[in-house]
Amino acid sequence: MHADQYNPAQQEVVTLLGAPPEARPEFDPSLRDELRSHLEDRLEPLAQHIRADSFDDDNLFLSKYTLTQVLGCEQKFLADRSEPFAWSSPTARGTVMHKAIELSVHWRGESSPLVLVDEAMASLANAEKSIGDYLTTCGESERAELRAGTGAAMTQFLECFPPLKAAWRPATESPIRASLHDGLIVLSGKPDLTLGQPDGTVAGKVIIDFKTGGFSPTHREDLRFYALLEALRVLPPRLLATYYLDQGRIHSEEVTHDLLLAACERVVDGAHRYVELVGGARQPGVAPGPSCRWCPVQLDCDEGTEYLEGAYDAGPGGW
């Protein structure tokens, strides 16, 4: 597509995400070792705890989701943890969407959102994964709800995001993992989309997460966690971006040494909280906020109920 064929929303993304080689940051090649040793030093007490068999599991596994949960409302974190994960239309939407985006990169000719969604659902249904079981056994109304919700998000994506070119090296849901203390502590993430790659010690990758709904500070923290994982793996990305599909807006942040150190501290804080709470070393605290709306223990939580009543009284802006 020619530059002047982009609509204004697409042009904004192209302008922000594109950067000439001379504008890209360079990182010291020793940074990955520096960050690893910093993290391992700060996590040594937890590693000793796991080695001494004082932890229920063989290792401590921290994903982006777990970190956000444990650093949010601790009471909700423990309540969610006690419920086994189950696929549903809302939980499957992201996975179907990412598959549809992946297909759109290689699709020949015009693509329509619902065709991509249907192909994505068919492909996932044949995969030997738990989502395959869900897609082949869910009821017709649930399937229709999933198709409609993902189709709407895909329409927004194709409208607002520039068509992805293979030369940009797009990768969807590509797993990144860091194994610390010989696997006793594992950090893991799967960014929605990455573009570009490093060139020697010059950063070139952009990490993008897609969101529906409004801004939350946790969105920025999620991306900083991915930046840390990439820095531990090869080299930090050069840019982090959250794309708000229903607003057609992008929030971005450049990756710096200080940002990576802050991401390390958040991991250390989350890891300690996780071990304390799961091991029952202290009582969980509550932190009322928007997530009270889908909290499984909200009816028994005075603080959450009070928060929701206040948000409801404040009218649409409060929601």
Ligand code: SF4
């Ligand atoms: S209702 Fe809100 S404050 Fe209460 S436990 Fe749930 S998330 Fe926490």
